[in-house]
Amino acid sequence: MDEKTKYCIKCGKKIPKAAKFCPFCGASQEPVSQKSEESQIKPQETSINSVNDEDYRDNNSNHPGMINSFKLYLADAFTISKQMNCADYWWSYLTIAIIQFVFSIITFQIVFNYPLLTVDSIEGETYIDHPGMLILAFFLSVIFAFFSVASFTSMIRRLHDTNHSGQFLWLLLIPFVGSIAILVMLILKSDSQGVRFRKKDYLQNWYKKWWPWVIILLLAALDTLLLMLISSAYAYILNN
Known part of the structure; x- marks a missing residue:
């Protein structure tokens, strides 16, 4: 993930860092912090390995x-x-x-x-x-x-x-x-x-x-x- 993007807290897809809502699932995004960014990596890794419910x-x-x-x-x-x-x-x-x-x-x-x-x-x-x-x-x-x-x-x-x-x-x-x-x-x-x-x-x-x-x-x-x-x-x- 580069400095201009982040991961959606709901679907885990990469979105613009300044986005307040995910363009893919529409979920509201919390303020970005280093801790939240690290936690957002997990759903992305999970979705790569399998086709999940989302x-x-x-x-x-x-x-x-x-x-x-x-x-x-x-x-x-x-x-x-x-x-x-x-x-x-x-x-x-x-x-x-x-x-x-x-x-x-x-x-x-x-x-x-x-x-x-x-x-x-x-x-x-x-x-x-x-x-x-x-x-x-x-x-x-x-x-x-x-x-x-x-x-x-x-x-x-x-x-x-x-x-x-x-x-x-x-x-x-x-x-x-x-x-x-x-x-x-x-x-x-x-x-x-x-x-x-x-x-x-x-x-x-x-x-x-x-x-x-x-x-x-x-x-x-x-x-x-x-x-x-x-x-x-x-x-x-x-x-x-």
Whole structure:
């Protein structure tokens, strides 16, 4: 620690020596003394060695990587009133991209090799040829639905970390230009002013609540229905 910085008495991160409030966690800082500076070194050393509870609360890891960042991604899947630093966001994005790529291949094989829905044009009846594959397709849809929600909220937290509102995601409705604008925002460095988006009443242990699961299941049901229609249309084209 140099003469111009000190460690936050709460989260242990390095901040300007004259700061009265921590730009990372918002904690009020006591007057700096030699004794307090020495005591502040301990939390910093602890946070370097492990990802502690404060890291998960702030959705920032001192050791960004595929595992640590993915854990933060999962923990705050239904939380937007936080921040997410650039490294954690892109590491988790890489992890999700790999997982979704594998599951997409499996889904592709199911949809185009096993008709999930068959319509008898003569008798006017509709029936399911492969119920086992339909169940598997629904399971994959649940995973895709969860990742869709979690990726959306992580984008909002990343924007918060750059001191931008999640409302900027409306730019995605603008073809091409909007996507580029959001991409630029997502790769910006962290801005200490982004702490204004953080709230204490964020959702904890979302998997213990009922409404996140309702959202996931509804999205999964819609996705499964879409897969059934695509599979049925593909089978109809092949047979005619």
